[in-house]
Amino acid sequence: MKEKLNEILMAAKEAIEKAKSRQDAEDLRVRFLGKKGELTAILKSMGSLSAEERPLFGQKANEVRAAIEKALAEKAEMLKKAEQQLRFQAEAVDVTMPAEKQKIGSLHPLNIVLNDMLEIFQSMGFDVVDGPEVETDHYCFEQLNVPADHPARDMQDTFYLTDTLLLRTQTSAAQARTMEVTKPPIRMVCPGRVFRADEVDATHSPVFHQLEGLVVDKGVTMCDLKGVLEQFAHEIYGPETKVKFRPSFFPFTEPSVEVDVTCSECGGKGCRVCKGSGWIEILGAGMVHPNVLRNCGIDPKVYSGFAFGIGLDRLTTTRYKISDIRLLFENDKRFLDEF
Ligand code: PHE
Numbered sequence: 001m002k003e004k005l006n007e008i009l010m011a012a013k014e015a016i017e018k019a020k021s022r023q024d025a026e027d028l029r030v031r032f033l034g035k036k037g038e039l040t041a042i043l044k045s046m047g048s049l050s051a052e053e054r055p056l057f058g059q060k061a062n063e064v065r066a067a068i069e070k071a072l073a074e075k076a077e078m079l080k081k082a083e084q085q086l087r088f089q090a091e092a093v094d095v096t097m098p099a100e101k102q103k104i105g106s107l108h109p110l111n112i113v114l115n116d117m118l119e120i121f122q123s124m125g126f127d128v129v130d131g132p133e134v135e136t137d138h139y140c141f142e143q144l145n146v147p148a149d150h151p152a153r154d155m156q157d158t159f160y161l162t163d164t165l166l167l168r169t170q171t172s173a174a175q176a177r178t179m180e181v182t183k184p185p186i187r188m189v190c191p192g193r194v195f196r197a198d199e200v201d202a203t204h205s206p207v208f209h210q211l212e213g214l215v216v217d218k219g220v221t222m223c224d225l226k227g228v229l230e231q232f233a234h235e236i237y238g239p240e241t242k243v244k245f246r247p248s249f250f251p252f253t254e255p256s257v258e259v260d261v262t263c264s265e266c267g268g269k270g271c272r273v274c275k276g277s278g279w280i281e282i283l284g285a286g287m288v289h290p291n292v293l294r295n296c297g298i299d300p301k302v303y304s305g306f307a308f309g310i311g312l313d314r315l316t317t318t319r320y321k322i323s324d325i326r327l328l329f330e331n332d333k334r335f336l337d338e339f
Pocket of ligand 1: 170171
Protein backbone atom coordinates (compact mmCIF):
# COMPACT_ATOMS: atom_id res chain seq x y z
CA MET A 1 0.00 0.00 0.00
CA LYS A 2 2.88 2.28 0.82
CA GLU A 3 4.31 1.61 -2.57
CA LYS A 4 0.96 2.46 -4.11
CA LEU A 5 1.12 5.84 -2.32
CA ASN A 6 4.63 6.47 -3.68
CA GLU A 7 3.45 5.60 -7.17
CA ILE A 8 0.61 8.09 -6.91
CA LEU A 9 3.00 10.77 -5.74
CA MET A 10 5.43 10.09 -8.59
CA ALA A 11 2.67 10.03 -11.19
CA ALA A 12 1.18 13.23 -9.82
CA LYS A 13 4.53 15.04 -9.81
CA GLU A 14 5.26 13.99 -13.38
CA ALA A 15 1.84 15.04 -14.64
CA ILE A 16 1.99 18.38 -12.82
CA GLU A 17 5.40 19.00 -14.31
CA LYS A 18 3.88 18.63 -17.79
CA ALA A 19 0.78 20.80 -17.16
CA LYS A 20 0.59 23.64 -19.65
CA SER A 21 -2.31 25.69 -18.38
CA ARG A 22 -4.16 26.49 -15.18
CA GLN A 23 -7.01 24.31 -16.45
CA ASP A 24 -4.57 21.38 -16.79
CA ALA A 25 -3.52 21.92 -13.16
CA GLU A 26 -7.13 22.01 -12.00
CA ASP A 27 -7.88 18.76 -13.87
CA LEU A 28 -4.92 17.11 -12.13
CA ARG A 29 -6.14 18.30 -8.73
CA VAL A 30 -9.47 16.57 -9.41
CA ARG A 31 -7.74 13.47 -10.75
CA PHE A 32 -5.52 12.95 -7.70
CA LEU A 33 -7.17 14.73 -4.78
CA GLY A 34 -10.86 14.97 -5.76
CA LYS A 35 -13.68 12.99 -4.15
CA LYS A 36 -13.31 10.31 -6.78
CA GLY A 37 -9.57 10.84 -7.09
CA GLU A 38 -6.82 8.28 -6.89
CA LEU A 39 -5.63 9.24 -3.40
CA THR A 40 -9.17 9.24 -2.03
CA ALA A 41 -9.74 5.79 -3.51
CA ILE A 42 -6.74 4.35 -1.78
CA LEU A 43 -7.68 5.95 1.54
CA LYS A 44 -11.04 4.24 1.31
CA SER A 45 -9.31 0.87 1.26
CA MET A 46 -7.55 1.61 4.61
CA GLY A 47 -10.13 -0.61 6.36
CA SER A 48 -8.27 -3.70 5.24
CA LEU A 49 -5.13 -2.67 7.18
CA SER A 50 -4.26 -3.81 10.71
CA ALA A 51 -4.69 -1.43 13.67
CA GLU A 52 -0.89 -0.78 13.86
CA GLU A 53 -0.46 -0.16 10.17
CA ARG A 54 -3.38 2.29 9.88
CA PRO A 55 -1.88 5.37 11.64
CA LEU A 56 1.42 4.97 9.76
CA PHE A 57 -0.40 4.69 6.48
CA GLY A 58 -2.64 7.61 7.38
CA GLN A 59 0.40 9.76 8.12
CA LYS A 60 2.07 8.78 4.86
CA ALA A 61 -1.14 9.49 2.92
CA ASN A 62 -1.32 12.98 4.44
CA GLU A 63 2.28 13.65 3.46
CA VAL A 64 1.53 12.59 -0.11
CA ARG A 65 -1.58 14.84 -0.20
CA ALA A 66 0.46 17.77 1.12
CA ALA A 67 3.22 17.16 -1.40
CA ILE A 68 0.75 17.06 -4.32
CA GLU A 69 -1.00 20.21 -3.10
CA LYS A 70 2.32 21.99 -2.82
CA ALA A 71 3.38 20.92 -6.31
CA LEU A 72 0.03 22.08 -7.71
CA ALA A 73 0.29 25.46 -5.96
CA GLU A 74 3.81 26.00 -7.25
CA LYS A 75 2.77 25.07 -10.78
CA ALA A 76 -0.25 27.39 -10.62
CA GLU A 77 1.95 30.25 -9.54
CA MET A 78 4.41 29.57 -12.36
CA LEU A 79 1.65 29.42 -14.97
CA LYS A 80 0.12 32.66 -13.69
CA LYS A 81 3.46 34.42 -14.03
CA ALA A 82 3.94 33.05 -17.55
CA GLU A 83 0.47 34.21 -18.61
CA GLN A 84 1.16 37.65 -17.13
CA GLN A 85 4.43 37.82 -19.01
CA LEU A 86 2.66 37.04 -22.28
CA ARG A 87 0.07 39.73 -21.59
CA PHE A 88 2.75 42.30 -20.80
CA GLN A 89 4.49 41.47 -24.05
CA ALA A 90 1.27 41.87 -26.02
CA GLU A 91 0.45 45.19 -24.38
CA ALA A 92 3.97 46.58 -24.58
CA VAL A 93 4.24 50.20 -25.77
CA ASP A 94 7.21 51.22 -27.84
CA VAL A 95 8.15 54.52 -26.23
CA THR A 96 10.63 55.23 -29.03
CA MET A 97 7.83 55.46 -31.64
CA PRO A 98 7.17 59.02 -32.91
CA ALA A 99 4.16 60.71 -31.24
CA GLU A 100 0.89 61.21 -33.11
CA LYS A 101 0.90 64.58 -34.86
CA GLN A 102 -1.22 67.35 -33.32
CA LYS A 103 -3.32 69.00 -36.04
CA ILE A 104 -2.80 72.73 -36.32
CA GLY A 105 -6.06 74.68 -36.55
CA SER A 106 -6.97 76.66 -39.66
CA LEU A 107 -9.05 79.74 -40.42
CA HIS A 108 -12.81 79.23 -40.82
CA PRO A 109 -13.83 79.83 -44.46
CA LEU A 110 -15.97 82.80 -43.33
CA ASN A 111 -12.90 84.35 -41.72
CA ILE A 112 -10.78 83.76 -44.83
CA VAL A 113 -13.37 85.67 -46.91
CA LEU A 114 -13.78 88.34 -44.22
CA ASN A 115 -10.02 88.92 -44.01
CA ASP A 116 -9.89 89.37 -47.79
CA MET A 117 -12.77 91.86 -47.64
CA LEU A 118 -11.23 93.85 -44.81
CA GLU A 119 -7.96 94.07 -46.68
CA ILE A 120 -9.72 95.43 -49.78
CA PHE A 121 -11.66 98.07 -47.83
CA GLN A 122 -8.73 99.04 -45.66
CA SER A 123 -6.65 99.59 -48.80
CA MET A 124 -9.39 102.04 -49.89
CA GLY A 125 -9.06 103.95 -46.62
CA PHE A 126 -11.97 102.48 -44.63
CA ASP A 127 -11.71 102.09 -40.84
CA VAL A 128 -12.92 98.82 -39.27
CA VAL A 129 -15.38 99.30 -36.39
CA ASP A 130 -17.19 96.88 -34.12
CA GLY A 131 -20.78 96.92 -32.91
CA PRO A 132 -22.77 94.96 -30.30
CA GLU A 133 -24.73 91.85 -31.29
CA VAL A 134 -27.30 92.64 -28.59
CA GLU A 135 -28.54 95.95 -29.95
CA THR A 136 -31.18 98.48 -28.99
CA ASP A 137 -34.31 99.03 -31.03
CA HIS A 138 -33.10 102.62 -31.25
CA TYR A 139 -29.94 101.88 -33.29
CA CYS A 140 -31.20 98.84 -35.18
CA PHE A 141 -34.43 100.50 -36.39
CA GLU A 142 -35.48 103.92 -35.04
CA GLN A 143 -32.38 105.84 -36.09
CA LEU A 144 -32.46 104.11 -39.47
CA ASN A 145 -35.81 105.59 -40.38
CA VAL A 146 -37.76 102.48 -39.36
CA PRO A 147 -40.23 103.62 -36.67
CA ALA A 148 -42.09 101.09 -34.53
CA ASP A 149 -45.11 100.81 -36.85
CA HIS A 150 -43.13 100.67 -40.11
CA PRO A 151 -44.09 97.70 -42.33
CA ALA A 152 -40.41 97.10 -43.17
CA ARG A 153 -40.03 95.65 -39.64
CA ASP A 154 -41.84 92.54 -40.88
CA MET A 155 -38.92 91.73 -43.17
CA GLN A 156 -36.54 91.64 -40.26
CA ASP A 157 -38.30 89.80 -37.46
CA THR A 158 -35.83 88.90 -34.74
CA PHE A 159 -35.33 87.73 -31.17
CA TYR A 160 -36.27 90.29 -28.52
CA LEU A 161 -34.59 90.12 -25.12
CA THR A 162 -36.73 92.93 -23.70
CA ASP A 163 -39.13 95.41 -25.34
CA THR A 164 -36.18 97.51 -26.47
CA LEU A 165 -33.22 95.05 -26.57
CA LEU A 166 -32.88 92.65 -29.48
CA LEU A 167 -30.39 90.56 -31.42
CA ARG A 168 -29.41 92.89 -34.27
CA THR A 169 -30.96 92.02 -37.63
CA GLN A 170 -28.43 94.03 -39.64
CA THR A 171 -24.99 95.51 -39.17
CA SER A 172 -26.58 98.80 -40.34
CA ALA A 173 -27.04 99.54 -36.63
CA ALA A 174 -23.33 100.38 -36.66
CA GLN A 175 -24.03 103.21 -39.14
CA ALA A 176 -26.14 105.08 -36.62
CA ARG A 177 -23.69 104.46 -33.80
CA THR A 178 -20.76 105.71 -35.91
CA MET A 179 -22.50 108.83 -37.22
CA GLU A 180 -23.55 109.83 -33.71
CA VAL A 181 -19.99 109.95 -32.43
CA THR A 182 -17.90 110.74 -35.53
CA LYS A 183 -17.78 113.98 -37.52
CA PRO A 184 -17.57 113.53 -41.32
CA PRO A 185 -15.58 112.58 -43.30
CA ILE A 186 -16.56 109.03 -42.32
CA ARG A 187 -15.32 105.89 -44.06
CA MET A 188 -15.97 102.74 -42.10
CA VAL A 189 -16.84 99.06 -42.44
CA CYS A 190 -18.39 96.96 -39.67
CA PRO A 191 -18.43 93.16 -40.01
CA GLY A 192 -20.41 90.88 -37.73
CA ARG A 193 -23.05 88.32 -36.95
CA VAL A 194 -26.71 89.20 -37.46
CA PHE A 195 -29.88 87.37 -36.46
CA ARG A 196 -33.35 86.88 -37.92
CA ALA A 197 -36.27 84.60 -37.08
CA ASP A 198 -35.77 82.40 -40.15
CA GLU A 199 -36.43 78.72 -40.78
CA VAL A 200 -33.20 76.76 -41.25
CA ASP A 201 -32.56 75.18 -44.66
CA ALA A 202 -29.71 74.82 -47.16
CA THR A 203 -29.74 78.56 -47.94
CA HIS A 204 -31.23 80.13 -44.78
CA SER A 205 -29.93 80.38 -41.26
CA PRO A 206 -31.22 82.42 -38.29
CA VAL A 207 -27.60 83.49 -37.77
CA PHE A 208 -25.59 84.89 -40.65
CA HIS A 209 -22.93 87.49 -41.38
CA GLN A 210 -22.82 90.93 -42.95
CA LEU A 211 -20.26 93.58 -43.60
CA GLU A 212 -21.65 97.09 -43.38
CA GLY A 213 -20.01 99.98 -45.18
CA LEU A 214 -20.61 103.70 -44.71
CA VAL A 215 -19.12 106.78 -46.34
CA VAL A 216 -20.25 110.31 -45.40
CA ASP A 217 -18.63 113.47 -46.67
CA LYS A 218 -19.37 116.61 -48.66
CA GLY A 219 -20.33 115.84 -52.26
CA VAL A 220 -20.54 112.04 -52.02
CA THR A 221 -22.63 110.65 -54.93
CA MET A 222 -24.03 107.42 -56.29
CA CYS A 223 -21.02 107.32 -58.64
CA ASP A 224 -18.73 106.93 -55.63
CA LEU A 225 -20.88 104.04 -54.41
CA LYS A 226 -20.65 102.37 -57.84
CA GLY A 227 -16.91 102.90 -58.02
CA VAL A 228 -16.23 101.45 -54.59
CA LEU A 229 -18.47 98.40 -55.12
CA GLU A 230 -17.07 97.73 -58.59
CA GLN A 231 -13.55 97.89 -57.25
CA PHE A 232 -14.53 95.53 -54.45
CA ALA A 233 -16.17 93.03 -56.87
CA HIS A 234 -13.13 93.05 -59.16
CA GLU A 235 -10.74 92.38 -56.32
CA ILE A 236 -12.86 89.63 -54.76
CA TYR A 237 -14.03 87.86 -57.94
CA GLY A 238 -11.54 89.00 -60.59
CA PRO A 239 -11.34 91.97 -63.02
CA GLU A 240 -13.66 90.38 -65.62
CA THR A 241 -16.57 90.45 -63.15
CA LYS A 242 -19.52 92.65 -64.13
CA VAL A 243 -21.63 94.48 -61.56
CA LYS A 244 -25.34 95.19 -61.94
CA PHE A 245 -27.38 97.69 -59.90
CA ARG A 246 -31.11 96.96 -59.56
CA PRO A 247 -33.53 99.49 -58.04
CA SER A 248 -34.72 98.36 -54.61
CA PHE A 249 -36.04 99.68 -51.33
CA PHE A 250 -34.53 100.12 -47.90
CA PRO A 251 -36.03 102.62 -45.43
CA PHE A 252 -32.60 104.04 -44.58
CA THR A 253 -31.33 104.67 -48.13
CA GLU A 254 -32.78 106.71 -50.99
CA PRO A 255 -32.35 105.75 -53.74
CA SER A 256 -31.74 102.10 -52.86
CA VAL A 257 -30.24 99.33 -54.96
CA GLU A 258 -29.53 95.66 -54.83
CA VAL A 259 -26.27 94.65 -56.42
CA ASP A 260 -25.58 91.51 -58.44
CA VAL A 261 -22.25 90.28 -59.78
CA THR A 262 -21.71 87.90 -62.70
CA CYS A 263 -21.58 84.35 -61.41
CA SER A 264 -17.96 83.44 -60.67
CA GLU A 265 -18.70 79.79 -61.51
CA CYS A 266 -19.99 80.18 -65.10
CA GLY A 267 -18.90 83.75 -65.89
CA GLY A 268 -22.51 84.80 -66.53
CA LYS A 269 -23.65 82.00 -68.85
CA GLY A 270 -25.96 80.46 -66.26
CA CYS A 271 -25.28 77.40 -64.11
CA ARG A 272 -26.40 75.53 -60.99
CA VAL A 273 -24.73 78.00 -58.61
CA CYS A 274 -26.57 81.06 -60.04
CA LYS A 275 -29.72 79.01 -60.73
CA GLY A 276 -29.33 79.66 -64.45
CA SER A 277 -29.52 83.47 -64.24
CA GLY A 278 -25.81 84.21 -64.65
CA TRP A 279 -25.96 86.66 -61.71
CA ILE A 280 -25.53 86.39 -57.96
CA GLU A 281 -26.97 88.95 -55.56
CA ILE A 282 -24.37 89.93 -52.98
CA LEU A 283 -25.51 93.13 -51.29
CA GLY A 284 -27.98 95.92 -50.64
CA ALA A 285 -26.92 99.56 -50.81
CA GLY A 286 -28.00 103.14 -51.43
CA MET A 287 -27.53 106.80 -50.60
CA VAL A 288 -28.00 107.44 -46.88
CA HIS A 289 -31.55 108.79 -46.32
CA PRO A 290 -31.59 112.46 -45.20
CA ASN A 291 -33.74 111.43 -42.20
CA VAL A 292 -30.96 109.07 -41.04
CA LEU A 293 -28.29 111.77 -41.33
CA ARG A 294 -30.54 114.19 -39.44
CA ASN A 295 -31.36 111.62 -36.71
CA CYS A 296 -27.64 111.23 -36.09
CA GLY A 297 -26.88 114.96 -35.96
CA ILE A 298 -25.42 115.38 -39.46
CA ASP A 299 -26.83 118.15 -41.68
CA PRO A 300 -28.11 116.54 -44.95
CA LYS A 301 -27.87 119.92 -46.68
CA VAL A 302 -24.08 119.91 -46.16
CA TYR A 303 -23.23 116.21 -46.23
CA SER A 304 -24.29 113.19 -48.21
CA GLY A 305 -23.25 109.55 -48.01
CA PHE A 306 -23.71 106.02 -49.19
CA ALA A 307 -24.05 102.75 -47.33
CA PHE A 308 -23.93 99.08 -48.27
CA GLY A 309 -24.46 95.76 -46.52
CA ILE A 310 -22.68 92.73 -48.00
CA GLY A 311 -23.79 89.19 -47.15
CA LEU A 312 -20.70 87.19 -46.19
CA ASP A 313 -22.24 83.74 -46.17
CA ARG A 314 -23.32 83.78 -49.84
CA LEU A 315 -19.90 85.07 -50.84
CA THR A 316 -18.27 82.22 -48.92
CA THR A 317 -20.53 79.43 -50.17
CA THR A 318 -20.18 80.49 -53.82
CA ARG A 319 -16.41 80.95 -53.58
CA TYR A 320 -15.83 77.50 -52.08
CA LYS A 321 -18.79 75.77 -53.81
CA ILE A 322 -20.34 74.89 -50.44
CA SER A 323 -23.77 73.47 -51.18
CA ASP A 324 -25.34 73.97 -47.74
CA ILE A 325 -25.03 77.09 -45.56
CA ARG A 326 -25.46 74.95 -42.42
CA LEU A 327 -21.95 73.58 -42.93
CA LEU A 328 -20.64 77.03 -41.99
CA PHE A 329 -22.16 76.79 -38.53
CA GLU A 330 -21.88 73.13 -37.53
CA ASN A 331 -18.13 73.13 -36.80
CA ASP A 332 -17.73 69.66 -38.25
CA LYS A 333 -13.98 69.07 -38.11
CA ARG A 334 -13.97 67.10 -41.36
CA PHE A 335 -15.43 70.15 -43.12
CA LEU A 336 -13.15 72.68 -41.40
CA ASP A 337 -10.04 70.59 -42.14
CA GLU A 338 -10.59 71.27 -45.85
CA PHE A 339 -9.56 74.93 -45.44
N1 PHE B 1 -29.14 96.27 -43.93
C1 PHE B 1 -29.65 95.86 -45.22
C2 PHE B 1 -30.12 94.41 -45.09
O1 PHE B 1 -29.73 93.72 -44.17
C3 PHE B 1 -28.62 96.00 -46.29
C4 PHE B 1 -28.26 97.43 -46.53
C5 PHE B 1 -27.19 98.02 -45.88
C6 PHE B 1 -28.98 98.19 -47.46
C7 PHE B 1 -26.87 99.35 -46.10
C8 PHE B 1 -28.65 99.50 -47.69
C9 PHE B 1 -27.60 100.07 -47.04
O2 PHE B 1 -30.85 93.92 -45.93
